[in-house]
Amino acid sequence: MLLAIDCGNTNTVFSIWDGERFIATWRTSTEWQRTADQYYVWLSTLMHFQKIEADITEVIVSSTVPRVVFNLRVFADRYFNTRPIVVGKDGCVLPVDVRVDEGTAVGPDRLVNTVAGYNLYGGDLIVVDFGTATTFDVVDTDGAYIGGVIAPGVNLSLEALHQAAAALPHVDITKPQNVIGTNTVACMQSGVFWGYIGLIKEICARIKAEHGRDMKVISTGGLAPLFQQAEALFDEFNDDLTMHGLVVINEHNRKNI
Numbered sequence: 001m002l003l004a005i006d007c008g009n010t011n012t013v014f015s016i017w018d019g020e021r022f023i024a025t026w027r028t029s030t031e032w033q034r035t036a037d038q039y040y041v042w043l044s045t046l047m048h049f050q051k052i053e054a055d056i057t058e059v060i061v062s063s064t065v066p067r068v069v070f071n072l073r074v075f076a077d078r079y080f081n082t083r084p085i086v087v088g089k090d091g092c093v094l095p096v097d098v099r100v101d102e103g104t105a106v107g108p109d110r111l112v113n114t115v116a117g118y119n120l121y122g123g124d125l126i127v128v129d130f131g132t133a134t135t136f137d138v139v140d141t142d143g144a145y146i147g148g149v150i151a152p153g154v155n156l157s158l159e160a161l162h163q164a165a166a167a168l169p170h171v172d173i174t175k176p177q178n179v180i181g182t183n184t185v186a187c188m189q190s191g192v193f194w195g196y197i198g199l200i201k202e203i204c205a206r207i208k209a210e211h212g213r214d215m216k217v218i219s220t221g222g223l224a225p226l227f228q229q230a231e232a233l234f235d236e237f238n239d240d241l242t243m244h245g246l247v248v249i250n251e252h253n254r255k256n257i
């Protein structure tokens with residue numbers, strides 16, 4: 001079975017793929033100090049608790065945080081006796097082209113989303129991922145990653161207001177009833193929520209105009225449904241998009257060996 005690991009700047013997700021479906025998914029915070037042994041204690045405890053008996057023989061990693069990769073390599077080697085495939089590193093071939101400025105290190109999560117989007121929905125896509133940052137990945141007709149947009153994440157925007165202004169509290173995102181807030185929290189939620197609706201609409205419209213072809217908009221990440229509920233911004237929502245991309249890239253590389 002395959003263990004797929006998606007490390008974001010905030011959270012790391014582990015999923016076990018049995019060849020047909022994901023039989024389990026667990027989430028932990030991303031901490032570069034965590035050792036191989038700590039990963040194993042955490043993972044084996046959860047597997048035991050949920051009575052999951054998986055014979056893990058393959059590991060694939062996508063990490064937006066370079067420092068965690070070393071310990072995840074040790075983890076795969078020590079506990080599953082396998083060399084992991086690491087997206088964006090030597091030994092990992094992508095099934096799609098990457099057409100960006102020379103020397104640009106595209107976030108591996110964006111490459112994985114591109115592969116997943118093309119595999120599931122075909123070419124000419126905008127993939128919107130609501131993580132620490134909100135990214136828009138543009139997928140060409142042939143599946144190539146051809147660039148995109150990086151915007152501050154939703155929670156990051158709220159946190160930045162709180163950090164920078166003494167009188168602004170810590171606030172969670174929600175869909176406000178009105179645009180005109182009548183208290184501080186409602187004003188902040190309105191700014192970020194409706195500001196984000198505008199940001200998504202404007203960026204997608206401009207990408208479509210620049211690309212000059214019809215495009216589907218695919219969303220992923222926990223916050224996508226919140227925005228979709230206010231306006232039909234996305235053609236599809238797929239919460240497992242990144243994990244699906246890791247499975248596709250793993251199969252592509254194991255075949256190529």
Ligand SMILES: Nc1ncnc2c1ncn2[C@@H]1O[C@H](COP(=O)(O)OP(=O)(O)OP(=O)(O)O)[C@@H](O)[C@H]1O
Binds near residue numbers: 007131
């Ligand atoms: N309604 C909601 N209100 C506030 N936060 C939410 C809501 N729904 C989901 N979330 C948050 O969204 C997060 C899931 O997003 P996702 O996994 O895509 O990004 P992340 O793990 O936070 O970022 P990264 O991948 O960059 O580490 C969860 O951590 C959760 O806290």
Ligand SMILES: CC(C)(CO)[C@@H](O)C(=O)NCCC(=O)O
Binds near residue numbers: 133
């Ligand atoms: C933009 C993030 C932080 C989103 O997770 C990640 O994809 C990243 O660190 N990217 C590197 C720069 C780039 O993708 O062009």
Ligand SMILES: [K+]
Binds near residue numbers: 008109130131242
């Ligand atoms: K993510």
